[in-house]
Amino acid sequence: MDKRVVLSGIITSLLIVSLVAYSLPAFAQGSNTVSGKPEVISASGIVPGKDLIVHIWAVVPPGKDKNEVAVAALAHQGARPLTGNEYTTIALRWDQFSDSNNSNDSVTQYYNSANVPTTVGVNGLTALQHTQKSWTDVTTSKYTINDGGSTSRCPSLVKECGGQTFDGFNDVGWLSLSSSTTLGVTWTGTNIDEADMALNTNFNWSTTGGNYDVETVFLHENGHVAGLGHSADINAIMYPSYQKINRVLQTDDINGITFLYPTSATSVTVDQINYSVKQKSLNTTVHVKAVASGNSISGASVTIQLNKGGVPYGGPTTGITDTNGNVKFVLRNAPSGTYTTAVKTISGSNILWDGNYPTTPFIK
Ligand SMILES: [Ca+2]
Ligand SMILES: [Ca+2]
Ligand SMILES: [Zn+2]
CATH class of the missing domain: 2.60.40.10 (Immunoglobulins)
Known part of the structure; x- marks a missing residue:
């Protein structure tokens, strides 16, 4: 729980491996390569006075400034943009991987299939499970995230669920999000270790090779669930712009998760x-x-x-x-x-x- 102390010693390396994007002028950067589609950017914000960080994916309508879109999308969530310094000092880091008990070294995530788009169907859970495996299988990191099974809970930290309470469960669901430009959100605590995610049902989603690719977005969001910020490496899953279908962790992502949760010697x-x-x-x-x-x-x-x-x-x-x-x-x-x-x-x-x-x- 004591993130401020835990993270203070790793700021330098974190900046190198995964948070460089925050030292750039925009919390949303990068160029779009999805032909015929508006640019999709990811941005992170904090809710003032609350123990909450939100990561969003937002669609930039043609002709709009992406930073303004990001600020507006964050405002929809009651959040303001997060600075790099803030992220490195308050970001989520799961404490169970650094205590003296090896038997609790995992994060459990549940899936609510209600409202899943018909174009996604049961493949949504499969996509989520693939991303859990991708982050778990990094051999140089002991980070582990497991599928806890299905749930009917609304992901409690997501604003649209009301109240934004910590219910002790890390849930993923499909919701009609209030912002028409927001593709998806991941909310995490800064002191309490909990992470909830929702994808916006108002977009076209695909699991069969089209955009927007569910697994690509889940993989990025589950990087935030692990506690990673954005990367300046355009090849990285944690790059803050949807480039194309990319379901494989890249070197920068692997370095990031390894830094946060190195395998015990x-x-x-x-x-x-x-x-x-x-x-x-x-x-x-x-x-x-x-x-x-x-x-x-x-x-x-x-x-x-x-x-x-x-x-x-x-x-x-x-x-x-x-x-x-x-x-x-x-x-x-x-x-x-x-x-x-x-x-x-x-x-x-x-x-x-x-x-x-x-x-x-x-x-x-
Ligand atoms: Ca442990
Ligand atoms: Ca929750
Ligand atoms: Zn992001």
């Missing part, structure tokens, strides 16, 4: 150091495994220092563990004596060495 240890002699060579094999699961760790970079008679023999050497978690070091023309191995470093993607290794000597 796996604790690894060295459980075995084996020696063998082949002709004049001394082979030293180091095995790396995960402490908790016992699984062998491949691709880890291991640096050792071989000692003979208690003093370093040669310099440190580095190798990479194979698929069995082993890395072999070969000392050619090894003289007779008592050898020990000091493991200096173990590094690799998302692993953290516990510093332990066996110290049993080997006599050649």
Whole structure:
């Protein structure tokens, strides 16, 4: 809940990965590439005096200024534009991913199919589920969002549901939104972790390759649900303008979700150091495994220092563990004596060495 403290330390990186758009003059930027369609922009606002942020998609009618349209669309929601500084200090960040309990590391989202356009039908839920999977499947992030099933609740934070109350549920629904230019909205709390979404039934929606593509918009909105802001990267899902059908997270989106919710590092240890002699060579094999699961760790970079008679023999050497978690070091023309191995470093993607290794000597 303590977003101000949690987020204060990550402002610099957030600005780089996902919030650059806010340092640009407009909270709505970008050009339209959907031929024959008016430009669609996304903008974020805050309701003064309330614990609420809203993200909207708004259609810019021909000849209209997109910033004016965004301001007007936000005003329809009772909100004013959000500045970059405000976003980085008050944005939603789900606390369950940073507490000491791993069993609660997920967000649950429910779907209300009432009022779904006939052109969308049951495919609306499928599209939403795809986007939940897309954000969940980022391997470098532990962010997880699950389908909680169907609901008849009106997404409580959405203005058109009345009252804008926190009901403890993250709901998605189809509503006739009051602004004729607003394609969809996502509301989130700033202190209370809750996110509700609605798409406007007054537009033409498609799940079969036409615009506006439901999954593309759900994917962007579920980025806001995760706590991401807009990106200046025109390829990113979190770019604040509907460009075309795009149902795949891009590098910038992956960087953003990874920054907010990085996967916890796996604790690894060295459980075995084996020696063998082949002709004049001394082979030293180091095995790396995960402490908790016992699984062998491949691709880890291991640096050792071989000692003979208690003093370093040669310099440190580095190798990479194979698929069995082993890395072999070969000392050619090894003289007779008592050898020990000091493991200096173990590094690799998302692993953290516990510093332990066996110290049993080997006599050649
Ligand atoms: Ca947790
Ligand atoms: Ca709700
Ligand atoms: Zn947006």
